[in-house]
Amino acid sequence: MNAQLPRWVDLGLIPLLNLIVAFLVAGGVVMLIGENPVEAVEHILYGAFGFGEGIAFTLFYATNFIFTGLCVAVAFHASLFNIGGEGQAYIGGLGVALVCLAFDTFLPWWIIAPLAICAGAAFGAGWAFVPAYLQAKRGSHIVITTIMFNFLAASLMVYLLVNVLKVDGTMAPESRTFEEAGRLPKIGWFMELFGQNIGGAPLNLSFFLAILACVGVWLLIWRTKLGYEIRTFGANPAAAVYAGINPVRITVITMMISGGLAGMMALNPVMGDQNRLFLELAGGAGFVGIAVALMGRAHPVGVALAALLFGVLYQGGAELSFEMPAITRDMIVVIQGLVVLFAGALEFMFRPVVARVFARTATAKGAA
Amino acid sequence: MRDAVVAGVLALTLVALAVGTEAHAEPAVIYSTGGKFDKSFNEGAWNGAKAWSEETDESFAEFQIDSAAQSEQALRNFARDGKDPIVAIGFNHAAALAKVAPEFPDAHFAIVDMVVSGGNIRSIVYREHEGGFLVGMLGAMASETGKLGFVGGMDIPLIRKFACGYIQGARAADPTVEVLVNYTGDTPAAWSDPVRGAEIARTQIEQGADVIMQAAGGTGIGVLQAAADAGVLGIGTDSNQNGLHPGRILTTMLKNVDVAVYETFKDGVAGFKAGVVSLGIAEGGIGWALDEHNRDLITPEMEQAARQAADLIADGEIKVHDSTVDGPCPVQ
Numbered sequence: 001m002n003a004q005l006p007r008w009v010d011l012g013l014i015p016l017l018n019l020i021v022a023f024l025v026a027g028g029v030v031m032l033i034g035e036n037p038v039e040a041v042e043h044i045l046y047g048a049f050g051f052g053e054g055i056a057f058t059l060f061y062a063t064n065f066i067f068t069g070l071c072v073a074v075a076f077h078a079s080l081f082n083i084g085g086e087g088q089a090y091i092g093g094l095g096v097a098l099v100c101l102a103f104d105t106f107l108p109w110w111i112i113a114p115l116a117i118c119a120g121a122a123f124g125a126g127w128a129f130v131p132a133y134l135q136a137k138r139g140s141h142i143v144i145t146t147i148m149f150n151f152l153a154a155s156l157m158v159y160l161l162v163n164v165l166k167v168d169g170t171m172a173p174e175s176r177t178f179e180e181a182g183r184l185p186k187i188g189w190f191m192e193l194f195g196q197n198i199g200g201a202p203l204n205l206s207f208f209l210a211i212l213a214c215v216g217v218w219l220l221i222w223r224t225k226l227g228y229e230i231r232t233f234g235a236n237p238a239a240a241v242y243a244g245i246n247p248v249r250i251t252v253i254t255m256m257i258s259g260g261l262a263g264m265m266a267l268n269p270v271m272g273d274q275n276r277l278f279l280e281l282a283g284g285a286g287f288v289g290i291a292v293a294l295m296g297r298a299h300p301v302g303v304a305l306a307a308l309l310f311g312v313l314y315q316g317g318a319e320l321s322f323e324m325p326a327i328t329r330d331m332i333v334v335i336q337g338l339v340v341l342f343a344g345a346l347e348f349m350f351r352p353v354v355a356r357v358f359a360r361t362a363t364a365k366g367a368a
Numbered sequence: 369m370r371d372a373v374v375a376g377v378l379a380l381t382l383v384a385l386a387v388g389t390e391a392h393a394e395p396a397v398i399y400s401t402g403g404k405f406d407k408s409f410n411e412g413a414w415n416g417a418k419a420w421s422e423e424t425d426e427s428f429a430e431f432q433i434d435s436a437a438q439s440e441q442a443l444r445n446f447a448r449d450g451k452d453p454i455v456a457i458g459f460n461h462a463a464a465l466a467k468v469a470p471e472f473p474d475a476h477f478a479i480v481d482m483v484v485s486g487g488n489i490r491s492i493v494y495r496e497h498e499g500g501f502l503v504g505m506l507g508a509m510a511s512e513t514g515k516l517g518f519v520g521g522m523d524i525p526l527i528r529k530f531a532c533g534y535i536q537g538a539r540a541a542d543p544t545v546e547v548l549v550n551y552t553g554d555t556p557a558a559w560s561d562p563v564r565g566a567e568i569a570r571t572q573i574e575q576g577a578d579v580i581m582q583a584a585g586g587t588g589i590g591v592l593q594a595a596a597d598a599g600v601l602g603i604g605t606d607s608n609q610n611g612l613h614p615g616r617i618l619t620t621m622l623k624n625v626d627v628a629v630y631e632t633f634k635d636g637v638a639g640f641k642a643g644v645v646s647l648g649i650a651e652g653g654i655g656w657a658l659d660e661h662n663r664d665l666i667t668p669e670m671e672q673a674a675r676q677a678a679d680l681i682a683d684g685e686i687k688v689h690d691s692t693v694d695g696p697c698p699v700q
Contacts, residue, residue: 158523158554171482171692172459173524200444202437274436274463280556283435318438322431322445329432
């Protein structure tokens with residue numbers, strides 16, 4: 001049935017249909033609480049795209065979701081379901097912060113940044129290594145182990161922030177603020193190219209790194225031998241083994257790449273925005289990444305677009321609850337949940353109908 | 369001509385309206401990640417804002433943050449909209465406030481539970497350890513087994529401060545008392561997991577604890593429930609929780625966040641004073657609850673001891689160790 005559909009329908013029309021239905025249902029919910037859904041959509045779109053700072057915030061949030069979306073997407077190609085992006089990003093934040101804390105007094109930012117990227121990726125990859133090894137060698141299911149590793153990451157980070165990295169005499173469980181050299185530059189100049197003012201938004205160089213990561217993942221999956229092995233293993237592990245692909249090696253390497261991408265996400269909040277290590281720095285982005293990867297069909301372009309959509313929902317949603325106090329934070333979560341439900345989980349709902357319509361038009365043409 | 373007159377009148381009305389709103393800038397409150405209806409900390413702030421609003425018949429703006437990045441955004445949005453004063457609830461707003469406040473030198477900010485320095489910032493902190501001391505004393509006096517329990521939410525300095533005061537108070541009343549301390553978890557879910565709270569409370573009861581204090585937000589509801597079900601005593605936190613299980617809650621350690629918000633709103637722009645405000649027993653910001661629900665549980669000796677200790681703490685005669693400032697807790 002898949003083969004019957006042109007690519008633009010599969011990748012464009014169906015996600016669009018799902019999205020429209022999601023927004024219609026969300027609009028119904030907004031109407032139920034007595035607010036005007038059209039006005040709500042206007043607030044969301046204006047908040048996300050209406051002014052320079054809003055756009056910059058949208059892209060800032062999207063940066064997180066691109067990394068975590070890619071993280072899940074890479075693992076998908078090997079038929080691995082990495083639910084541990086949240087924990088891997090959290091631990092990645094530790095790597096980034098340790099580099100910044102160690103070097104920010106005597107090195108310039110452009111030396112610290114690459115080190116921090118490597119450390120974030122290495123810590124994230126390291127955190128993914130154990131579940132990967134257990135899956136490959138012992139058959140412990142990766143979904144279970146990665147979920148548990150999220151909690152382990154949370155426990156470890158609370159311990160470190162409360163007992164080791166906390167500044168003496170303060171209440172907040174966070175590290176000291178990095179010196180100037182431990183901060184990634186904001187990219188106001190980039191926004192100015194488009195005549196927009198970044199305002200107070202924390203959009204920083206991590207955004208470009210996210211774009212590079214998209215390109216890198218595309219190259220890896222479709223243009224390298226390793227990517228071919230990953231896809232083969234994902235499509236049919238038995239056949240892959242028969243073809244001489246080592247399943248242990250592929251599982252471990254794929255998961256480490258996946259974890260590394262999640263770990264790099266931490267660069268954005270830690271070095272780009274807050275300039276300190278703090279609790280809950282991933283803020284749920286690891287889980288949003290699952291929806292982003294599903295929606296984006298595990299393709300970097302799709303992931304980037306889906307991440308942008310979620311950035312819009314985050315930023316526009318925040319603006320919405322400013323402008324319409326009746327729509328609380330929980331309502332925004334409902335709207336986001338509906339988008340995930342329709343665009344991710346129910347993506348096959350319209351497919352048979354659309355496929356039938358296309359099949360009929362194709363037959364009609366053939367008959368004529 | 370007529371059009372011009374109409375336009376002129378309209379313009380004047382608009383100016384008058386604008387002036388009118390400026391004289392009464394709308395205040396704003398930004399809640400912490402726990403959310404507005406957490407039955408304790410944030411809800412206390414909301415109650416304070418609501419009380420002010422009902423009394424003055426004026427509106428206030430509010431926002432609940434999801435992540436650290438949103439805190440900065442919310443502060444800036446409110447300041448830009450001319451909201452004044454702006455009260456941020458919780459320590460997790462501190463870094464954002466330190467960044468945003470200097471950008472709006474004409475606006476006024478307040479933050480609860482953290483000290484941020486700046487000419488337009490009022491920092492309101494509570495001496496929770498003092499209240500912990502009082503309820504710890506009461507707990508030790510009420511306990512028959514000589515074992516107390518403490519269930520905290522996340523293991524963060526703020527909650528350790530509660531626990532440390534509690535242990536010190538318990539030891540002051542009975543040097544041999546044993547205190548079991550447990551925390552619910554390491555993610556924000558630790559504040560909203562009553563089932564887990566009840567589980568931990570039951571474990572402590574099995575180990576012999578017969579008075580259990582909760583400092584765990586929504587999780588604490590489960591702690592108090594488990595204590596009531598097992599026929600032992602619970603101790604509530606922040607907002608008065610004595611009425612949840614009348615006769616089964618020894619007392620509540622009161623942390624009057626509502627007062628902080630109410631007072632800041634009432635002072636408004638005109639009466640705003642920057643600087644650190646530390647609220648403890650002496651200022652009425654911290655205390656313990658005695659009402660019809662726990663009247664029978666508190667013996668005259670207990671009441672007298674608690675009042676005496678409260679006076680001594682207020683006068684500075686008893687100095688309770690503050691684990692967030694004075695270093696690690698000296699008692700375990």
